Amino acid sequence: xxxxxxxxxxxxxxxxxxxxxxxxxxxxxxxxxxxxxxxxxxxxxxxxxxxxxxxxxxxxxxxxxxxxxxxxxxxxxxxxxxxxxxxxxxxxxxxxxxxxxxxxxxxxxxxxxxxxxxxxxxxxxxxxxxxxxxxxxxxxxxxxxxxxxxxxxxxxxxxxxxxxxxxxxxxxxxxxxxxxxxxxxxxxxxxxxxxxxxxxxxxx
Amino acid sequence: xxxxxxxxxxxxxxxxxxxxxxxxxxxxxxxxxxxxxxxxxxxxxxxxxxxxxxxxxxxxxxxxxxxxxxxxxxxxxxxxxxxxxxxxxxxxxxxxxxxxxxxxxxxxxxxxxxxxxxxxxxxxxxxxxxxxxxxxxxxxxxxxxxxxxxxxxxxxxxxxxxxxxxxxxxxxxxxxxxxxxxxxxxxxxxxxxxxxxxxxxxxx
DNA sequence: CAACGCATCTTGACAGCGTCAACATTGAGT
DNA sequence: ACTCAATGTTGACGCTGTCAAGATGCGTTG
Numbered sequence: 001x002x003x004x005x006x007x008x009x010x011x012x013x014x015x016x017x018x019x020x021x022x023x024x025x026x027x028x029x030x031x032x033x034x035x036x037x038x039x040x041x042x043x044x045x046x047x048x049x050x051x052x053x054x055x056x057x058x059x060x061x062x063x064x065x066x067x068x069x070x071x072x073x074x075x076x077x078x079x080x081x082x083x084x085x086x087x088x089x090x091x092x093x094x095x096x097x098x099x100x101x102x103x104x105x106x107x108x109x110x111x112x113x114x115x116x117x118x119x120x121x122x123x124x125x126x127x128x129x130x131x132x133x134x135x136x137x138x139x140x141x142x143x144x145x146x147x148x149x150x151x152x153x154x155x156x157x158x159x160x161x162x163x164x165x166x167x168x169x170x171x172x173x174x175x176x177x178x179x180x181x182x183x184x185x186x187x188x189x190x191x192x193x194x195x196x197x198x199x200x201x202x203x204x
Numbered sequence: 205x206x207x208x209x210x211x212x213x214x215x216x217x218x219x220x221x222x223x224x225x226x227x228x229x230x231x232x233x234x235x236x237x238x239x240x241x242x243x244x245x246x247x248x249x250x251x252x253x254x255x256x257x258x259x260x261x262x263x264x265x266x267x268x269x270x271x272x273x274x275x276x277x278x279x280x281x282x283x284x285x286x287x288x289x290x291x292x293x294x295x296x297x298x299x300x301x302x303x304x305x306x307x308x309x310x311x312x313x314x315x316x317x318x319x320x321x322x323x324x325x326x327x328x329x330x331x332x333x334x335x336x337x338x339x340x341x342x343x344x345x346x347x348x349x350x351x352x353x354x355x356x357x358x359x360x361x362x363x364x365x366x367x368x369x370x371x372x373x374x375x376x377x378x379x380x381x382x383x384x385x386x387x388x389x390x391x392x393x394x395x396x397x398x399x400x401x402x403x404x405x406x407x408x
Numbered sequence: 409c410a411a412c413g414c415a416t417c418t419t420g421a422c423a424g425c426g427t428c429a430a431c432a433t434t435g436a437g438t
Numbered sequence: 439a440c441t442c443a444a445t446g447t448t449g450a451c452g453c454t455g456t457c458a459a460g461a462t463g464c465g466t467t468g
Contacts, residue, residue: 007463010417031324034454045418047456052416056455110319119382120235135384155396162378162385163371163397170374171367178323180339181366192359193367197400213434213445238425249447251427256445260426 014052016042021063025107030060030116057121060111067108068130071101072137087150092194094141095168099190102172103183109176113169138165152199164197218256220246225267229311234264234320261325264315271312272334275305276341291354296398298345299372303394306376307387313380317373342369356403368401 010016020041024033035056036046053059075097082093102109110116112131117123123131142161145151151160171189174181181189214220224245228237239260240250257263279301286297306313314320316335321327327335346365349355355364375393378385385393 013416029324035456036454047419048417050456113378113381113383115314115381118384119380120233131384152400155399159389159393159396160400162389162393163375163400166374166378166393166397167367167371168374169378170370170372173377174317174366174370174373176323177317177319179317180322180335185363185366189363189366189370192363193370195359196356196364196367196403199400211434217445239427240425251448252446254427 010042010044010048013042013044013048017049017052017059018062018066021059022066022108025063025111026105030107030110030114035059055121057117058124060117060121061124061127063108064111064117065124065127065130067105067112068127068134070105070108071112072130072134074101075137087145087148088198091145091150091198092191095194096187096190098168099171099175099186102176103186106176109172135161135165150198167193167197214246214248214252217246217248217252221253221256221263222266222270225263226270226312229267229315230309234311234314234318239263259325261321262328264321264325265328265331267312268315268321269328269331269334271309271316272331272338274309274312275316276334276338278305279341291349291352292402295349295354295402296395299398300391300394302372303375303379303390306380307390310380313376339365339369354402371397371401 017038021033021038024038024041035049038059039046039049049059053062075094078094078097079090082090085093117127139157139161142151142164143157146153146157146160151164155163171193173179175183175186221242225237225242228242228245239253242263243250243253253263257266279298282298282301283294286294289297321331343361343365346355346368347361350357350361350364355368359367375397377383379387379390
């Protein structure tokens with residue numbers, strides 16, 4: 001697959017770095033990723049990566065970016081794949097999909113929405129762009145659900161979007177950060193959360 | 205205030221360390237706290253702190269523990285201080301208080317509910333105890349609210365407690381991690397979240 | 409084809425980190 | 439008064455991110 005011979009120039013280092021980095025992260029967590037070990041894994045010297053990423057921060061941003069595009073891709077397919085579901089069921093499905101994504105890629109999720117990049121580091125312009133696009137999707141969908149009286153329209157769309165997203169995010173953090181939630185109860189928690197967010201879910 | 209003379213034995217090192225540590229953290233964030241700088245700030249050698257805390261992890265656990273006791277204290281006073289409010293208003297007030305606590309002590313909040321301790325490190329036994337007590341309070345209150353039909357009783361108390369707490373937690377994380385939420389909108393977001401969680405809030 | 413320039417990769421170096429091991433000092437108890 | 443355990447110190451190790459300076463080779467241009 002990869003070339004054996006040691007050409008002085010690697011030829012595809014940037015891509016190899018991203019690949020190796022995601023591997024390391026998936027295995028041992030974001031905090032187990034060091035620039036030096038990464039370089040070593042790819043078979044290149046300590047500082048070679050710095051010719052492709054200004055910073056460790058930029059590397060992490062690039063990984064987070066991939067996470068966003070994966071996530072957007074997965075989510076945008078949902079409505080078509082489940083055209084049979086009614087809006088409430090679709091909402092629940094979205095919630096569950098979101099949680100599953102965070103559960104399957106905990107470390108990527110951490111990068112996408114964690115303070116490592118957004119508070120301690122500085123998000124790349126391109127990362128900011130794609131993350132905004134991601135929230136924009138969410139916002140539009142919330143607006144639709146409000147119009148259908150499935151979510152409350154007593155509050156501004158932006159607030160409803162923020163509050164409901166916070167619920168999903170909170171669930172994911174509590175799971176990923178290992179606070180104390182049993183993973184087996186994951187689905188049930190998601191369903192309860194979805195039900196609580198949906199407006200007036202009385203039996204009629 | 206503190207003794208000037210350099211007695212070989214500090215006399216009150218453990219407490220001084222905790223004090224200095226919280227100061228450093230409040231100022232520059234958890235990640236700006238290093239054992240070495242901490243020791244230096246207190247005027248003691250690098251490894252002196254290790255006679256009072258086995259680990260950096262144990263130090264952080266101790267700080268988180270103080271955060272929990274502060275939090276429990278503040279929250280347990282709420283019902284008495286606002287006996288005039290009805291249950292719904294009290295719930296909203298709780299939500300806002302919770303958010304304010306996280307906003308005022310972002311770094312402590314991070315330690316209390318972040319992966320630093322719960323996933324990467326290992327929580328102290330005493331930390332586990334006090335955090336469980338904290339959630340227990342929440343659980344009992346949720347049960348009350350369910351009995352009063354203010355929160356849905358269609359789902360188990362545990363699930364409702366988890367989901368609603370996740371909402372608060374999610375809001376706090378999004379704020380504290382600097383994702384992209386405007387701090388001025390904080391109160392409004394909290395109110396929206398509270399309203400969405402409360403059951404059947406139609407005008408009658 | 410030769411030469412140059414630029415992207416890429418390398419080694420060396422520095423300051424910072426957590427923490428272990430070995431040693432120094434001292435206050436408390438027999 | 440002597441001993442012991444608690445507490446404080448210095449030295450050392452391996453790890454980290456990243457800057458500076460030099461080596462290498464690809465692509466373009468004369």
